[in-house]
Amino acid sequence: MRGTVAHLVPVADPDEVATIIAASKRAVGAAVESLHFPLVPGVAAAIAETDNAWRALEAEHGLLDAAAVSRMLGSRGRPGALANDRRSAGKLIGVRRRHQYLYPGFQFDAARGRTRPAIPALIAAADDAGLPHDELALWLCEPSGQLGGDRPVDRLDDADAVVTALSAHVGVQW
Structure with a gap:
């Protein structure tokens, strides 16, 4: 599933992937809606990349x-x-x-x-x-x-x- 958001989700079940993606969209959407200014393009992607790096660090080293x-x-x-x-x-x-x-x-x-x-x-x-x-x-x-x-x-x-x-x-x- 390279090239899609799904390749980042560490599960194999397509239904579980869809559930995780939907929950992520709701959580991020609610955070963006709470802003009193427009979201700068790319910020959400940068935040996700950083969070994924922390998750990888924690998985490997604790x-x-x-x-x-x-x-x-x-x-x-x-x-x-x-x-x-x-x-x-x-x-x-x-x-x-x-x-x-x-x-x-x-x-x-x-x-x-x-x-x-x-x-x-x-x-x-x-x-x-x-x-x-x-x-x-x-x-x-x-x-x-x-x-x-x-x-x-x-x-x-x-x-x-x-x-x-x-x-x-x-x-x-x-």
Whole structure:
């Protein structure tokens, strides 16, 4: 079904696809109707593309809540406090989703109970460039020309290469 909206829906049943598309149209339609100005063409498509990227990131790597991250990192204190403190200190990527901070799972070495060493350097580079952390998280999951088409998330063990790629990415002027 390439070329149609249906190819984006992760189900095979045509009736279920139609139901999902109809529900999506109702929800988006209601949001657009609530605007007091015209919708700029392409905005809905951009929003959908971004939401699909978040869904793909979550499916592949997980988006963990603060309590789960704190437990994984060995905290015995107040649930979620360690994750929130590290996010505030620029040591974890935390993104606002579903009315809370969530933490992309790719930044953790769960077997060792630690954050991957590249993460604080990536956060610092993003902050220096004014790149929001949600955009950093999505960038990490997309192929990068600076890494020969590899995704930065797959090269997090090579912190220098990924930070250099990010610096090149944010330095691009159009």
